[in-house]
Each structure stands twice: as C-alpha cells, then as structure tokens.
Amino acid sequence: MDFQLSDDQRALRAGVRELLAGRFGRDRMRAALDGGTGVDRALWRELGEAGFFALRLPEAEGGVGLGLPEAVLLFEEAGRSLLPGPLIATHLAAGPVKGAAQGETVVAVLDPGQPVAHLGEADALLVLGPGGGPRESGAGDGSRASGAAPVSGAAPADIAPVRDAATPVRSMDPFTPLWRVADPVEAGEPLPRGGRLRDEGALLAAAEQLGSAARTTEMAVQHAGEREQFGSPIGSFQAVKHLCAGMLVRAELARCAVYAAAVTADPVEIAGAKLLADDAAVRNARDCLQVHGGMGFTWEADVHLHLKRAWLRSGQWLTAAAAEEVLAEDLC
Numbered sequence: 001m002d003f004q005l006s007d008d009q010r011a012l013r014a015g016v017r018e019l020l021a022g023r024f025g026r027d028r029m030r031a032a033l034d035g036g037t038g039v040d041r042a043l044w045r046e047l048g049e050a051g052f053f054a055l056r057l058p059e060a061e062g063g064v065g066l067g068l069p070e071a072v073l074l075f076e077e078a079g080r081s082l083l084p085g086p087l088i089a090t091h092l093a094a095g096p097v098k099g100a101a102q103g104e105t106v107v108a109v110l111d112p113g114q115p116v117a118h119l120g121e122a123d124a125l126l127v128l129g130p131g132g133g134p135r136e137s138g139a140g141d142g143s144r145a146s147g148a149a150p151v152s153g154a155a156p157a158d159i160a161p162v163r164d165a166a167t168p169v170r171s172m173d174p175f176t177p178l179w180r181v182a183d184p185v186e187a188g189e190p191l192p193r194g195g196r197l198r199d200e201g202a203l204l205a206a207a208e209q210l211g212s213a214a215r216t217t218e219m220a221v222q223h224a225g226e227r228e229q230f231g232s233p234i235g236s237f238q239a240v241k242h243l244c245a246g247m248l249v250r251a252e253l254a255r256c257a258v259y260a261a262a263v264t265a266d267p268v269e270i271a272g273a274k275l276l277a278d279d280a281a282v283r284n285a286r287d288c289l290q291v292h293g294g295m296g297f298t299w300e301a302d303v304h305l306h307l308k309r310a311w312l313r314s315g316q317w318l319t320a321a322a323a324e325e326v327l328a329e330d331l332c
Contacts, residue, residue: 003259005073012066013073019050020081026302029082033174033305039085039106039121048103052087053094057101063094068200072207072262079211079281082305084175086118088204088317089126092197097124109201110185114315115169115178125159127185128198173308196265202318203270206258209277209313212306213251216281216288219303220244223292234291243287250280271326274318281310 005013023043024032032040047053055071057063064070071091078087089109090100099105108122116125166179221244224235234240257273285307289296296303314320 009070009073012070013077016050016052016074016077017080019046020077020083024081024083029302032084038177039118041106044085044090044106045103047087048101053091053103054101055091057095061095062101067262068203068265069259069262071204072258075204075207076211076214076258079208080215082175082212082302082309084118086122088201088208091204092201093124093126099123109317110181111316115171115180116166117171117176117178117316119159119163119166119179119181120168120177122159122163125162125185126197171312173305173312175305175309176312198317199265199267199270202274202323203258203261203265205313205317206254206261206270206274206277209274209281209310210251210254210258212310212313213247213254213277213280213284216284216303216306217244217247217251220247220284220288220291227293240291243291247284247287250276250284254280268326268330271318271323275320275323275327278310278314278320282307282314285310 023046024040051064052074054061054063055066055074056068057065059065075087075091086106086108090103090105090107093105093107094101097105097107100107105123106118106121107124107126108116108118109126109128110116111128116122119125162181162185163179165183166181169178169180171178221235224240224244225233227234229237235244254273254277257269257276261269261273285303288303289307292301292303295301318326
C-alpha cells in the first residue's frame, strides 16, 4: 500500500501554500497584527473562490468533490501561516449555510461553556450540542428564540441578539477575539453529518496544530543555523541539536496520526491525533522560543504567536481531557 501523497494532493498543498504566502505572508500578517485582527473579507472570498470551504462538497453542488485527507492538507497550510478566522466552522457549514462555500458568509462555532471566537464578525453560528451532533443556528424569521432558526439565508443581523448579549473576553491570541455567551442558544435543525461534525472539526484543528508544529520546527532550525555564539552557529551545540531533533520527531509523529485519522475518519484515531498534534504544537513552539532565546519573547518575533495560537486551539473542538476519555473508553 502506498502511503505517500499523490501528485494531485501535492499540487493542492503547494497551491494553497502559494495562495497564503501571497495573500497572508509575513508582511501582511504583521500588518494585520498592528492594524486590526478582524476577518479579512476579501481574503475570505478569495479562499472561497479557490475552493477552500467547498472542498468536500460534491461537484454537483458546486464543490470540489474531495475528501478529509485533502481538507487536512489545506488546514495544515492554514496552521503554518497563522491564518486567522473561523476557518473550520465555515468549512463545515459549506453547503447548508448560504454563502459559506463561496466565502461570503463567516460562520463561527458556539461550543456550550466555551468562549466564541470571532463572534463579532460572524454572520452565522454552528451550535455544538452537548452529547449530540452539532446543529446550525443563525438566520431566523422571528418565530423562534434568537439564533434558533436554520442558518439558510443568514445575514449579519440574524445573530445580532446573540452578539449583543455576549461579553468580550481577553484572548491570549491577538488574532482571535473571544466572546462569552452567557445565555444558552437553542440549536436549529441538524446539519448533514451532524453527528460527525465535532470529530471532523477536531481533525481539522489537529491539522492546523500540525502545520504550526512543522513551521516552528523550521523556524528553530533556521535560527540555529544563523545565530552564532562563541564563533559558531548555535545549531552546532548538542543541546540545541537535541531540541530541534525532538521538535522534528513530535511533528512527524503528529503528522502520521493526523493523516491516518483523515483516511479512516475513526473518532478514536481522531482523538489520538488531536492529542498528539496539540502536544506537538505547544511543545514545539516552546522549544522554538528556547532556541531563539530572549528575542523569541519579543513582539517583533513570530514565535510567541504560534505558541499562543497553539494554546488556544488545544482547547477547541476536542480538549485533551475529552480526547483522553475517548481513548480510555476504547481501551476499556
């Protein structure tokens, strides 16, 4: 059996990397960080035109007709570039939510008990039901409680009551504004694949973590080769070599788990992949900071941005405690 990426998959990954490098490279990323971290609607629409959100929709519905393995490649690249915004929720809502596939509608996710990211910029919500599959919420005709009606035909005003009742909270990630929703939001009709959306969201979040882990490994290796102490690159010192080697091992182990879970779509394997990817993203960012020394903590460096995003993402879609419960139940 051949476990290598196909030529089409490599081309897909290369195309997305090129798109993000051109539209959200380091200069644009730093400009967004200094001038406001909201969702770039122009970039969102460009992602929609490129098929980012409609990747798994059937071709008959205007999609690309690909599967989870290809979606993982896209979100891995998004994690590498620190692309902000509720990418996963919008991708999962493509099709049932009008405009999501084309990048015209920004869809945020509401997980009960957790802060909502990008609620201030969202046009619609995916409400994850406790113990059940995610259900959609957003547009309404006034016949139900706010946020309870199906999202079809969503407009910005449709979730205004939910947003008005929410409270902004401080986020560790400057690219991810958070809101606390105190009142429960009733879910509407189940989305297609509703029982699997949380698993798929966790897998795509793991893919973003994988991309971040791989990127911080590259950053550490590059800095270790350029920074000199005592007349030699710090990468020649054994302690730094061990740090970089450990980062590579964690990233590649997470890659194997994430890619395998994308093929099987098994909830247990997804839980294991999320655990490994979260660990790789957080620990690799911390080790990358160590390799960079004091400069890694400065605002001008990018390393701390990966660490903050990894910390935040590790608590989204599937927490470590929830993933461990899934794995423990399977073992028992």
